[in-house]
């Protein structure tokens with residue numbers, strides 16, 4: 001048994017993914033209300049009280065909105081860095097229990113090895129994760145401004161990648177956002193565009209990378225067909241066959257994926 005996962009929803013209105021492997025079940029980010037998280041978990045056949053952890057990548061609301069109430073309601077510990085705990089006010093709102101984590105320091109839940117790593121984003125201490133068990137390896141990175149070398153290193157040799165593919169650069173430039181927001185999105189600590197995300201995957205995807213799930217697609221500045229086309233073009237330019245590509249949606253859970 002390797003790792004399997006289902007994206008409960010992804011985008012600027014909320015992010016959450018259920019990951020199972022090595023006898024552990026974790027909710028990765030809790031960016032919907034506790035009620036919505038519960039409903040989406042139950043809709044995919046998961047029981048919230050049987051989760052071992054809620055992992056939080058950073059303090060932005062679309063990743064942490066339901067974490068406090070969900071943790072208390074279902075008595076699930078929250079794993080995040082000490083800085084993120086404070087920045088998200090989770091210490092004041094109250095959670096069932098806090099388990100501190102640190103970029104670069106691996107830990108295990110059951111037989112699932114989890115390694116947080118730092119990613120460049122405009123939050124206090126943003127992390128991505130890799131998950132490994134029984135020869136399967138999954139990499140997760142969303143909300144990053146640019147594909148830093150350290151991030152590339154962490155994402156190598158994954159069977160499955162989950163990567164932000166936030167926007168099409170031209171759609172942002174020509175779109176309705178105020179200039180200051182455009183600068184933030186396009187900046188080195190904002191969000192990863194389709195081209196950069198595909199380039200990152202192209203450089204890190206080895207022969208064992210079977211699939212990529214595209215995350216955090218902007219509703220205003222991206223479309224699934226635009227993103228997928230950019231990815232296929234990027235791989236074709238390198239003379240490579242793209243892995244299986246899927247774009248996660250905001251409104252509904254994805255299919256199950258195996259890593």
Ligand SMILES: [Zn+2]
Pocket residue numbers: 011012015060062063143216
């Ligand atoms: Zn986000």
Ligand SMILES: [Zn+2]
Pocket residue numbers: 058060121123143
């Ligand atoms: Zn963010």
